[in-house]
Amino acid sequence: MTVEIQPIRGMNDVLPAEIGAWQRLDACVRELVASYGYEEIRVPIVEHTTLFKRAIGEYTDVVEKEMYTFSDQGGDSLTLRPEATAGIMRALISNGMLRGQRHKLWCVGPMFRHERPQKGRYRQFNQLDLEAVGLPGPDVDAELIALAARLWRRLGIERVRLEINSLGTPESRRAYRDMLVSYFREHESALDSDSRRRLEGNPLRILDSKNPQMHAIIAGAPLLTDHLDPESREHFAALCAALDSIGISYRINPRLVRGLDYYSRTVFEWITDALGSQDAVCSGGRYDGLIAQLGGEPTPGVGFAMGMERVVELLVQAGKAPPGRAADVYVVVSGARASAAGLGLVERLRDELPARRFDLNLGGGNFKAQFRRADRSGAALAVILGDDELARGVAAVKPLRNEAGQSECPLPELAAAIEAVLTGAAAPAE
RNA sequence: GUGGACGUAGCUCAGCUGGUAGAGUCCCGGGUUGUGAUCCCGGUUGUCGCGGGUUCGAGUCCCGUCGUCCACCCCA
Numbered sequence: 001m002t003v004e005i006q007p008i009r010g011m012n013d014v015l016p017a018e019i020g021a022w023q024r025l026d027a028c029v030r031e032l033v034a035s036y037g038y039e040e041i042r043v044p045i046v047e048h049t050t051l052f053k054r055a056i057g058e059y060t061d062v063v064e065k066e067m068y069t070f071s072d073q074g075g076d077s078l079t080l081r082p083e084a085t086a087g088i089m090r091a092l093i094s095n096g097m098l099r100g101q102r103h104k105l106w107c108v109g110p111m112f113r114h115e116r117p118q119k120g121r122y123r124q125f126n127q128l129d130l131e132a133v134g135l136p137g138p139d140v141d142a143e144l145i146a147l148a149a150r151l152w153r154r155l156g157i158e159r160v161r162l163e164i165n166s167l168g169t170p171e172s173r174r175a176y177r178d179m180l181v182s183y184f185r186e187h188e189s190a191l192d193s194d195s196r197r198r199l200e201g202n203p204l205r206i207l208d209s210k211n212p213q214m215h216a217i218i219a220g221a222p223l224l225t226d227h228l229d230p231e232s233r234e235h236f237a238a239l240c241a242a243l244d245s246i247g248i249s250y251r252i253n254p255r256l257v258r259g260l261d262y263y264s265r266t267v268f269e270w271i272t273d274a275l276g277s278q279d280a281v282c283s284g285g286r287y288d289g290l291i292a293q294l295g296g297e298p299t300p301g302v303g304f305a306m307g308m309e310r311v312v313e314l315l316v317q318a319g320k321a322p323p324g325r326a327a328d329v330y331v332v333v334s335g336a337r338a339s340a341a342g343l344g345l346v347e348r349l350r351d352e353l354p355a356r357r358f359d360l361n362l363g364g365g366n367f368k369a370q371f372r373r374a375d376r377s378g379a380a381l382a383v384i385l386g387d388d389e390l391a392r393g394v395a396a397v398k399p400l401r402n403e404a405g406q407s408e409c410p411l412p413e414l415a416a417a418i419e420a421v422l423t424g425a426a427a428p429a430e
Numbered sequence: 431g432u433g434g435a436c437g438u439a440g441c442u443c444a445g446c447u448g449g450u451a452g453a454g455u456c457c458c459g460g461g462u463u464g465u466g467a468u469c470c471c472g473g474u475u476g477u478c479g480c481g482g483g484u485u486c487g488a489g490u491c492c493c494g495u496c497g498u499c500c501a502c503c504c505c506a
Binding site (some may be wrong): 006009061062065066083094110113115116117118119120121125126127128130194210239258260269276277278279280281282284291304305306307308309310311330332334335366367368369370371372374375376384386388396398406 | 431432454458459460462464465466467496497499500501502503504505506
């Protein structure tokens, strides 16, 4: 045997045993986004590296150390997308879709970040992305949050809560940033090494340090919410009022900042206590300057990204992950003639009962083995076709999940008999 | 990138202070010449993650390496 090929670290297979939760989430999402008037868009997984550098920010962790970047045969620097917003905005620009138009878009697919894998964090992971472009808000901000809230409700996920904040405009944020830097400089001796490093690059990130020794200093720092420009303050107040009016509870977290540079004004995050340290399930915000920054017609935008693996994990934990649907009928065949006739019989049954699932015994096996497989398949019913039955033009029908006895049925009436037993079995007991 | 725990049969795991591997499950056959889940009997399955080292002898000790999980970090 040759040496076994390893899977790539942090890139997982979704096996049939787990697929039920994914399919449920997928179906739920498609129905939901349609009911809010969002349209699907599909964009490439690979883009020019400069797109992400310009959109996300050169000095963010994602760009600095997490991107899968490579040169193609022509020498261009390409990158596997670490997030979806940049590519979608690029698509709007490339296809001339701006010029004052509005777009409500959704997109789902794999993202790639080279991080050390742990629970809820993988190198290839799937995100659901929603983007509303051309709408300045705050009404659309509120609706987007309501959409996410409705998804949790429909999926039966309860262990999530909402935090919101406003980052203001780039100008007000810059002014606040200067205040923050001078505050932390006064207390520089008390800062840990991480925070000192951030003081240069991204001082806002000091605010969500998890180091308990930093809490006192952070608590004394000026608050972003106290230094917003008047328009942003008004925008944020209107968002809060809209959420109040539709009964969505939230917590204002003045220290909620984002790791991607393009955000402005509204930011929000749905967090959970059920996933260990990867607690963000869905997060997003407004990016009014991004499109102009990428060379497009200046257009406001707001959106969020949801980590599908994390949602699936919450579904599983909540016991809302349905098992894969089992077969309805397992067909047992025995003897040379009956085995040969089995395929044709089951093909006919599939014509007559297209909604039912038939599992024909393949690969032979004696009766004992075939019934064992029938049992393990989860089928409600076994249909038995032996040479003896075939000669008499009948098949035996045996319920596998109750004590009702086995009966025989002429082949032309078999489909009707199967349907009758299955619907009878599905009906609640009187 | 840093730290901790762990890698033994397809799967879940046992294997005490070193003496050349074991259970359950799964799968297959039989008990039941054509009837599953239960029960009984039998059978197949291992480069003990990989590479070095110590030793008469290593699954067990040491070093390295790869992987998994968790935390830091980061984020969805």
